[in-house]
Amino acid sequence: MCGIVGYVGTQSTVDVLVAGLKRQEYRGYDSAGIAIIANDGTISSAKKAGKLQALVDELAAHPVREGATGIGHTRWATHGAPSDVNAHPHLADDGKLALIHNGIIENFSELRAEMLAAGHDFVSETDTEVAAVLVGHLYRETGDLRAAFARAVIRMHGAFTLLAMHSDEPGLIVAARHNSPLIVGFGDGENFLGSDVAAFVAHTHRAAAVGQDQIVAITSDAVTVTDFAGHSVMLDEFEVAWDASASDKGGWSSFMAKEITENPDAVANTIRGRIDAGLVTIPELAELGDDFLKGISRIIVVACGTASYAGMVGAYAIEQWARIPVDVQLSHEFRYRDPVVDASTLVISISQSGETMDTLMAVKYAQEHGARAISICNSQGATIPRESDAVIYTHAGPEVAVASTKAFVAQITGLYLFALHAARVRETLTHEDLTHNAAELEAVPAKIEQVLTTGSTVAQLAKWMSDTPAVLFLGRNVGYPIALEGALKLKELAYIHSEGFAAGELKHGPIALIDHGQPVFVIVPSPRKSAVIHAKVISNIQEIRARGARVIAIAEQGDAAVLPFADEVIQIPLADPLFEPFLAVIPLQIFAMELAHAKGLDVDQPRNLAKSVTVE
Ligand code: F6R
Numbered sequence: 001m002c003g004i005v006g007y008v009g010t011q012s013t014v015d016v017l018v019a020g021l022k023r024q025e026y027r028g029y030d031s032a033g034i035a036i037i038a039n040d041g042t043i044s045s046a047k048k049a050g051k052l053q054a055l056v057d058e059l060a061a062h063p064v065r066e067g068a069t070g071i072g073h074t075r076w077a078t079h080g081a082p083s084d085v086n087a088h089p090h091l092a093d094d095g096k097l098a099l100i101h102n103g104i105i106e107n108f109s110e111l112r113a114e115m116l117a118a119g120h121d122f123v124s125e126t127d128t129e130v131a132a133v134l135v136g137h138l139y140r141e142t143g144d145l146r147a148a149f150a151r152a153v154i155r156m157h158g159a160f161t162l163l164a165m166h167s168d169e170p171g172l173i174v175a176a177r178h179n180s181p182l183i184v185g186f187g188d189g190e191n192f193l194g195s196d197v198a199a200f201v202a203h204t205h206r207a208a209a210v211g212q213d214q215i216v217a218i219t220s221d222a223v224t225v226t227d228f229a230g231h232s233v234m235l236d237e238f239e240v241a242w243d244a245s246a247s248d249k250g251g252w253s254s255f256m257a258k259e260i261t262e263n264p265d266a267v268a269n270t271i272r273g274r275i276d277a278g279l280v281t282i283p284e285l286a287e288l289g290d291d292f293l294k295g296i297s298r299i300i301v302v303a304c305g306t307a308s309y310a311g312m313v314g315a316y317a318i319e320q321w322a323r324i325p326v327d328v329q330l331s332h333e334f335r336y337r338d339p340v341v342d343a344s345t346l347v348i349s350i351s352q353s354g355e356t357m358d359t360l361m362a363v364k365y366a367q368e369h370g371a372r373a374i375s376i377c378n379s380q381g382a383t384i385p386r387e388s389d390a391v392i393y394t395h396a397g398p399e400v401a402v403a404s405t406k407a408f409v410a411q412i413t414g415l416y417l418f419a420l421h422a423a424r425v426r427e428t429l430t431h432e433d434l435t436h437n438a439a440e441l442e443a444v445p446a447k448i449e450q451v452l453t454t455g456s457t458v459a460q461l462a463k464w465m466s467d468t469p470a471v472l473f474l475g476r477n478v479g480y481p482i483a484l485e486g487a488l489k490l491k492e493l494a495y496i497h498s499e500g501f502a503a504g505e506l507k508h509g510p511i512a513l514i515d516h517g518q519p520v521f522v523i524v525p526s527p528r529k530s531a532v533i534h535a536k537v538i539s540n541i542q543e544i545r546a547r548g549a550r551v552i553a554i555a556e557q558g559d560a561a562v563l564p565f566a567d568e569v570i571q572i573p574l575a576d577p578l579f580e581p582f583l584a585v586i587p588l589q590i591f592a593m594e595l596a597h598a599k600g601l602d603v604d605q606p607r608n609l610a611k612s613v614t615v616e
Contacts, residue, residue: 001076001610002088002102003027004182005199006163006173008069008220009190016192016203017072018056023198023247025052026255026400026604026611027102028076031087035072035098037170038065043098047087051605068220069171071163073100076610079108080125090129092120092136097145099132099164102195103180104615106158131156135164146217149174153215154228159357159615163193174217175210176228180614181355181383182210184223184235191218195612196353196379198398202244208235209381238381247398256401256493256593256603261452263586264445266406269395270413271441278435280420287390288346288372293425296346300339300371301328302362303350304613306404306488307411311350312481313581314415320578321429321437322422331358332616335365345371348418352399352407353612354382361616363387376414378407392418401604402611403492405589408485409448409582416441416578440575444582447573451586454570458587461552461568462594465519472513472520472549473500473588474540476533478581479523486521486588492606493596503540516548521591523584524555524562530577534561541565554584 003024007016017034025032032055033047044065048054052074073088080086089098105111108127115133116122122129134155138148145166153162159179165172175182175193185192185200185207192200193216197207210216213228225233252258274282285293299318301311308330315326324346329339331349335358341347347366351359354377363373363384375388378396385391394410420437423429429437465471471490475483483500490498501510503522514520522541527534538561541551545565553566556574563569572583596603 001028001078001612001614002195003074003199004100004102004161004163004193004195005072006070006175006193006218007190008171008173008218009187010068010220011190013067013070014059014064017070018059019202020194020199021052021072021074023201024195025074026402027195028074028610029605030075030077030082031084032074033072033087033089034064034070035089035091035165036064036067036070037165037167038067040065041167041170043091043095043167045089045091045098047084047089049082049084049087067170069165069173071098071100071165071173078104078615079127086124086126088128090124090126090132092132093139093166096167097132097136097139097164099128099135099162101128101131102161102614103159105131105156105160107156111155131160131162132164139166145169145172145174146215149176150215150228150230153178161195171219172217174215176215177210178213179357182216183381184208184210184216184218186223186237190220191223193218197240197381198247201240201242201247205240206237207240207381208237209386210235241380242397247400254401254593254603256403256405259399259401259406260586260589260593262397262406263409263452264448266394266396266410267413267448267582268445269397270410271417272395274417275438275442278438279424280417280434280438282392282417282421284390284392285374285421288374290425292372293422295344296324297344299324299326299346299348300334300341300366301326301348301350302331302334302359304331304356304358306408306485307350307352309481309485309488310408310411310415311348313412313478314419316478317416317419317578318422321419322426323428324422331356331362334362341366341369341371343370347371347373348415349373349375349384349388350411351375351384352378352404352411354379354384355612355614356384357614357616360384360387376411378410402606402609403489403592403603408585412581413441440579444579447575447583448586450573451583454587455590458570458590459594462591463598466595466598468496468519470497470518472510472518473498474503474506474520475500475523476503476537477525477530478578479525479584482523482581482584482588483521485585486592489589489592490595492609493592493603494599494601495607496595503537506540506543511543511547514544514547514549518549519552520544520549521552521554521588524553524559525580526556526574526577527559527561528556528574538562538565554587
């Protein structure tokens, strides 16, 4: 939550900052601002409530003065409503210090009282201004930004990435990280800071993640890092694996439209290099050791939102192939339930951003209680993979639209790869079954391509349904998490009340919701390979049709049994049952996006949301 950018160099600082914010706007979009140490030695700043465009308009009307050092921020409000005055940067020390912040400073009221007692005033309601005033206060005592900053950060509790600069020390930005992300970008005669690499990937591919409780100082030609105790630290540099163009819209009407079409690549790129002679081998799992994999007693998947639904799909494959019991728990529920974990437990965290605070804390909790933890993550150098014992990176490329699409199918791919790797090591599948399932996985991208061709039919359906007040989704087995995901996509994008149910639950309550004309999406399993549950789903369809539901079935090509009972059928290619989720979810992603379009909503930046939930 909140996107941060910092720059010291010779390019137009305004342009670098605004472009860096544009690429990180998915992290928060209720206000934005920049501050620059101008060439005249004073701080020049602008900030505006609303989307980044409001700041861009403000800068066009009232340009800030250029200089070689600047910081920028795009906000998702925590303390204080979105407003011009609560937007970052916040100024202190008579306007000579500017500071931006991502996170929550939990002891802000105590620090605020202390600063008020010391004679300082506040203009905003934010915890961030407290940090600015505190650093400014300590600057007056020390006359040194690094020293003031180091003294300030150890006074703060909670989660924060802070960037500060002072007009008496032009050419320097000091930043700190505690439970919030911070990445450095190394340029040639210029250096960058960002919440993620998107902030600066247009300028450099050389990056390093700043570690927990570390302070980094950048000038145009140096990057120095210490821990909070002042000891020097070396950062591990990595090469950013994607180009700036990957996070551009590239002619599409929205990032989401682009990202849905990238579903096949997300799967293919995640598989690449991990199947050899028909068998899955994930070198990254060597860290765990085969003996550990053989002796695992239980897997707990921790994740939030869409990632948790990917976890639910993956659980079916891990249990079926690797014969390990799997629980899927929402990270925030796991952490506070006093869970039973031990040295034979493997915790698998799933996170696109790798920064979701609840998931990070669940991982730490599990490790502290003796479990091993691996992560499935889409963001290089993010905190969760860094804290895990091993990581299976998904290679979906940057996902900019706030609602997850291609990262979801990549997460399922990562889990299936894990399941096949574990099944090989644990000898729970025959060689023939291992190679068959690996081949099925490799066939998924081409099948998703086929499903994408149903896009215009689904779009038409969405237009017809644009004034529907509620939509229900039903599925069984692996279709159940897909029903949950379809409902989540629709509520977050189109603001329509929608619910996903396990079809077997219908008669235990939800069927009371069925009334004349109620639209219900039903994910129908294959009649060839899941004959028993197929028959049960057909019965469920008949039950809701009898009560007036309008049924939209997502069914396998050639499934004649569904035709008499469905108002609409969206066909998906033939696949083994465990591979149907990859295909069934695509029309649901398109449906939610198109319905939001039809209602004139912003599909990339739905209200009240941010892509990376870095606060609890
Ligand atoms: C919904 C969505 C969210 C995320 C969730 C976890 O479309 O994107 O539900 O899946 O916030 O985020 P990550 O995967 O970054 O941990």
